[in-house]
Amino acid sequence: MIRAVPIGAGHYLPKNVVTNSELAKTVDTSDDWIVTRTGIQQRHFAADGEYTSDLAIAAAKDALENAGIEASDIDSIILATSTPDQTFPSTATKVQAGLGMTSGFAFDVQAVCAGFAFAMTTANSLIVAGQSKRALVIGAETFSRIMDWEDRTTCVLFGDGAGAVILEAQECEGTPNDRGILACELSSDGNYNDLLYVDGGVSSTQTTGVLRMQGQEVFKHAVSKLAAAGETAMERAGVTSDDVDWVVPHQANLRIIKSTAKKMGVPMEKVVLTVHNHGNTSAASIPLALSVAVKSGQIKRGNLVLTEAIGGGLAWGAVVFRW
Ligand code: ACO
Numbered sequence: 001m002i003r004a005v006p007i008g009a010g011h012y013l014p015k016n017v018v019t020n021s022e023l024a025k026t027v028d029t030s031d032d033w034i035v036t037r038t039g040i041q042q043r044h045f046a047a048d049g050e051y052t053s054d055l056a057i058a059a060a061k062d063a064l065e066n067a068g069i070e071a072s073d074i075d076s077i078i079l080a081t082s083t084p085d086q087t088f089p090s091t092a093t094k095v096q097a098g099l100g101m102t103s104g105f106a107f108d109v110q111a112v113c114a115g116f117a118f119a120m121t122t123a124n125s126l127i128v129a130g131q132s133k134r135a136l137v138i139g140a141e142t143f144s145r146i147m148d149w150e151d152r153t154t155c156v157l158f159g160d161g162a163g164a165v166i167l168e169a170q171e172c173e174g175t176p177n178d179r180g181i182l183a184c185e186l187s188s189d190g191n192y193n194d195l196l197y198v199d200g201g202v203s204s205t206q207t208t209g210v211l212r213m214q215g216q217e218v219f220k221h222a223v224s225k226l227a228a229a230g231e232t233a234m235e236r237a238g239v240t241s242d243d244v245d246w247v248v249p250h251q252a253n254l255r256i257i258k259s260t261a262k263k264m265g266v267p268m269e270k271v272v273l274t275v276h277n278h279g280n281t282s283a284a285s286i287p288l289a290l291s292v293a294v295k296s297g298q299i300k301r302g303n304l305v306l307t308e309a310i311g312g313g314l315a316w317g318a319v320v321f322r323w
Contacts, residue, residue, distance in 0.1 A: 113311025
């Protein structure tokens with residue numbers, strides 16, 4: 001059978017690093033409050049004139065180099081973002097042009113913080129269906145552009161960044177020992193739109209809007225939904241939490257990450273953590289963390305990896321793959 005096998009990962013973080021203490025100079029907050037509630041110590045912010053596509057292109061180039069292939073070897077780009085450069089065209093097509101590609105297809109996926117799970121699942125389906133041989137899957141965000149800097153309950157949580165993974169169609173045995181994507185699980189429930197949203201948009205206000213969140217309500221849903229998605233994906237893949245080498249969770253909040261790992265029966269030693277350095281980078285957080293873990297040698301070829309994410313919608317999902 002054909003599976004979508006990861007052959008490279010890359011990431012990019014804007015140069016401007018803002019620590020909690022620096023943020024506390026302009027926002028009524030403290031390093032202690034942010035670290036205790038979220039685990040976040042610092043985040044990166046894109047420079048003026050630095051767009052989501054710029055971050056995505058830099059991450060994509062890093063992933064291509066990691067995979068040892070050229071942009072012309074890619075035939076599809078699936079980019080998860082809620083902070084596109086423009087309303088249209090898709091940021092993915094800007095990345096396609098930025099990489100010098102003149103063939104293949106590119107489009108955006110929008111599932112907020114769960115975007116990378118949705119993008120990976122979409123890429124997997126395209127590869128298994130024979131529509132794509134090599135897909136570049138990117139998560140890229142500039143959430144600093146949709147913050148209400150007067151709202152200290154949200155503006156301290158988010159950062160900017162991009163990560164990318166390249167998936168290649170490969171013939172596999174069809175067992176859980178295969179490399180590649182073994183199972184995906186996606187869910188959403190639009191009845192929870194009001195828990196996490198941006199208060200503007202093209203067809204409603206004709207403005208961009210800023211992020212609004214009922215943090216405690218999101219927290220309540222996060223742990224149970226993430227653990228359930230992770231367990232379903234593992235079952236579908238024919239593996240258990242004992243088989244998992246690494247969990248790469250959406251990096252929103254250390255308390256959510258710890259509670260979810262505990263609920264799934266995975267010890268924290270097996271959890272990749274970047275939230276302290278990156279903050280919540282929405283759809284970029286999983287590929288960023290994955291790339292950091294691959295480059296640092298934490299995740300090695302053949303390791304079984306579980307990713308899980310939840311965000312606005314609510315939308316959530318999990319993907320199990322062997323690196
Ligand atoms: N600095 C200092 N004090 C603050 C800050 C801040 N940045 N923000 C809020 N406070 C104060 C509040 O005003 C309140 O003060 P009061 O008791 O005097 O009224 C107090 O801290 C407690 O506020 P809560 O909102 O109850 O704080 P809580 O413990 O719920 O923590 C948080 C807030 C961190 C947002 C938490 O609810 C959370 O982690 N939620 C998960 C949501 C999340 O991570 N979302 C990310 C996007 S979705 C996703 O990616 C999963």
